[in-house]
Amino acid sequence: MVAVVAEVPLVAxxxxxxxxxxxxREAVIRAMKEYVIQRSVDYRVYESELLTFYAKCTHSGEGDHSKLDSNTIIEVIKLLIEADPSLKMKSVIAEMQSxxxxxxxxxxxxxxxQKSVxxxxxxxxxxYEALSIWFEAMCHKEPSAIVHFETMPTYQGDDLVNDIRVLHRVFWSYYPCIxxxxxxxxxxHVDETHLYGKYKGYLLVAVSQDGNNNxxxxxxxxxEGETSDAWHFFLSNLRQHVVTRDGVGLISDRHESINTVVACSNGAWSPPRAFHMFYIRHIESNFLRKFKAPYLQKxxxxxxxxxxxxxxxxxxxRLREQGEAYTNWLN
Incomplete structure (x- = not known):
């Protein structure tokens, strides 16, 4: 087989x-790979030059799809990944099968x-290198947006690396949200979720509800994690820049770090300025884990x-009549 360089589509x-x-040259190789993979054959390269590519088919049916490498898969799924970066592996496999x-x-x-993403x-x-630039551009476009970075030094072994600091934590809020x-x-309502990727950590989000329950x-x-320092960073920025009015209810799970920060907030999250409450579903879930009594959840x-x-x-x-252990736990 011989293919020469320029772009003309394959026949029907x-x-x-x-x-x-x-x-x-890359387009030639890509077309060759797709050709042999679709026909369950293989080829051997006899000579490869800058503008020409010489290859010969091996015996039909003996190919092991060695040409179906990650670069070939990337070309096939590129548009799918652009549309949905969270594309499941089973969808990638199904696309290749099809x-x-x-x-x-x-x-x-x-x-x-991963390579395609x-x-x-x-x-x-x-x-991560673009993160500070992105926030700077956001604040330039909308000066009323709030961004607060904290960085920390980096070490190589036990030695401090001069002039390099890395992201520790960041808080932000858009002015339309404020x-x-x-x-x-x-x-x-405040809650967190794990970040799954090369750099671990947590994403924290605060939400409220309008008059239409949206x-x-x-x-x-x-x-970096659910530590008291991290929650203090989030809740203090939230109170200073976003939730500035008094008489609000703060709803969270029962994580001890949150309780500690609320107790040491100098009244910022305590009555009468704020009232700390817990998610009923968390209490319900913990109750079920403790007593294994689903008939009492209601x-x-x-x-x-x-x-x-x-x-x-x-x-x-009514719950006490079912057993004082239940109400003692709730107390």
Whole structure:
């Protein structure tokens, strides 16, 4: 087989013809790989020059798809990854099966996807290097946006590396989010989720709710973990820049770090300026984990949703009648 460089599409049946031209040497090799993979054959390269590429087919049916490397997979899934960077491995494998009638391994698909994501969106290092530039551009475009960085020194072994600092944590909020909170209910929910990637950590989000029960995100942070220092960083910035009014309810899970920060906030998150509450679903979940009694979960939820003291006392007594261990735990 001989293919010369320029760009002319393959004929309708996918066969090569004498005189076909391609746009580049890489385009020739890519077309060759797709050709042999689709037909379950292989080829051997006899000579490769700058503008020409000589190869000969091996015996049909004996090919092991050695030409189906990660670069070939990347070319096939590139548009899919651009549309959905979270594309599942099973979808990558299915796409290769559909196109080449060959099932690539999970590892081959995973490696190709990682390379494709980096090729399209940039690598982890480049993304982190651009983070400060991105925030600077955001604040330039919208001067009322809030961004607060904290960095830390870097070490090589036990030696301090001069003039290099790395991201420790960052808090940010967009001005439309800050402005929106002025028209929301006086309630703030805070929660976190793990970051899964090369650089670990947590994404923290604060949300509120408007009069139509729509959720409004109001602040964000990336931090190293659920430590007291990290939560102090997030909650103090939240209080200073976004949740500036008093009489708000702060709803969170029962993580000890949050309780510590609230208790030591010099009244910023304590009555009468704020009232710290817990998610009922967390209490319900912890109750079930403790007592393995799903038939009592509704009692706990109803107690939490009581709107009057008398209503609360009636529901609390009903649970106590089931066993004082349950109400002792709630207390």
């Amino acid at each position: 049946d996918g066969e090569f013809t004498v005189g076909m031209e391609f746009s580049s 196109k080449f009638n060959y099932t690539v391994s999970y590892r081959e698909a995973w490696l190709a996807k 980096e090729k399209i969106f940039g690598g982890w290092e480049a993304s 402005r929106a909170f002025r028209h929301c209910k006086p309630v703030v 959720i409004a995100p109001i602040a964000f942070a990336i931090m 009692f706990v939820v109803n107690i939490g949703y009581s709107r009057m003291v008398c209503e609360y006392e009636v529901r609390f007594q």
